[in-house]
C-alpha cells in the first residue's frame with residue numbers, strides 16, 4: 304500500500320474524511336468535484352513536527368501551498384508565523400489573526416503597491432534584489448512607517464534531489480551571497496530595520512541527509528555573512544523543502560534525522576548569534592497529505608481493449624496530478640475509488656478528466672476495483688498546490704468547492 308493511504312481511515316468500504324463517510328460528505332457538499340482537507344491530519348502533522356524539531360525552532364506555514372482561509376485560520380494557533388508571497392496572501396494571514404510581527408513576505412516581483420502595503424502592515428519584507436531594496440527605501444521614506452527587512456540570499460550551493468530548485472547558480476530568487484555584504488551597507492545607509500536572512504534552497508525533497516547538508520551550509524553562510532559585516536541576526540529563516548511521498552517508490556522523509564541535525568545547529572547558533580530566531584518554513588509538508596481531490600465517474604468506456612473512467616474533474620483543478628506541474632516523468636498520484644475503498648483491485652483502468660486534451664489524465668492504467676458511473680475517484684496528496692496551482696479557467700467549467708472537515 305502507498306504510505307499516503309495509511310494516513311486515512313475507512314468504514315464499511317468507504318473512505319472517511321474527518322470521521323465522516325465520503326459518500327455522505329459528497330451529499331452534504333452537493334456537488335463534485337471538490338477538495339476536502341482533514342483537520343485531524345493537519346493537527347497530527349504539526350504535532351509530529353513539534354515532536355521532531357527542537358523546541359526553539361519556529362515553524363512557519365507558507366500560505367501559497369494552500370491559501371484556503373479556513374485552513375490558514377485553523378493553522379494559525381498551531382504555528383509560529385506565516386510566510387506570504389503576495390498582498391492577497393498577506394491579507395489572508397492578517398485576517399486569520401496572525402500578528403504582523405510573525406509574517407514574512409518573500410518572492411520576486413513584489414510590486415510597489417505590495418511593498419507599501421507590507422510596510423504599512425508592519426510585516427517583514429524579504430528583499431530579493433538591489434532594485435527591490437531601492438524601491439522599498441523610497442516607499443518607506445514616503446510613508447514614514449518603519450520598514451522591517453531581511454535579505455533573501457541566493458546561496459553559493461545547490462540543494463540536490465529537490466523537486467524544484469530555488470537557490471544556487473543564477474536565480475531570480477534572492478541576492479547572490481557574494482553581493483550581500485554590499486547590500487547590507489545600503490540597508491544600513493537607508494536607515495531600514497535589518498533583521499536577518501532568509502535562504503530557501505528548494506522544494507519537495509525526500510532525502511533527509513540532503514536537507515541536513517543544506518541546513519548546515521545555510522547556517523554557515525548566514526553566520527559568515529553576519530560576522531563579516533557585523534550585523535547581528537534577530538531572524539534566520541533557513542527554508543524547508545520537506546517533501547511528501549507522491550509516487551510508488553517514494554519513502555516518507557526521515558524527520559528524526561532532520562530534528563537531530565537542527566539540534567546541533569541550534570547549539571552552534573546559540574554560541575554565535577544568540578538572539579537569532581530560527582525559522583523553518585513549510586507548505587507542502589504541513590498540508591499536502593491532509594487533502595484529497597474528489598471527482599465522480601460520469602462515463603465508463605472501453606477503447607480497443609483499455610478501460611477509461613471519465614470523471615467530472617481534471618487538470619483544471621488538480622494540474623499536478625496530471626503530471627503537468629513541473630514533473631519531468633509523468634507518474635500517477637495515489638488514487639482510489641473512495642466508495643470502494645479496500646476492495647480488490649481486479650481491473651486496470653485509466654482515469655481521465657473532462658477536458659478536451661490528452662494531457663487531462665489523472666491516473667494512467669491504474670489497478671482499481673471495477674468502477675461504475677457515479678463512483679467517487681479520490682486523488683490523494685492533493686492538499687498542497689492543488690486548486691490554486693491549476694488553470695481553473697481552462698475550458699470554462701465551474702470551479703470546484705473546497706471544504707475543511
Ligand SMILES: *Cc1c(COP(=O)(O)O)cnc(C)c1O
Nearest residue numbers: 365368409503506507585586587
Ligand atoms: C514555496 C515556498 C515555500 C514552501 O515550499 P514547500 O515546498 O511547499 O514547503 C517556502 N518558502 C518559499 C520562499 C517559497 O517560495
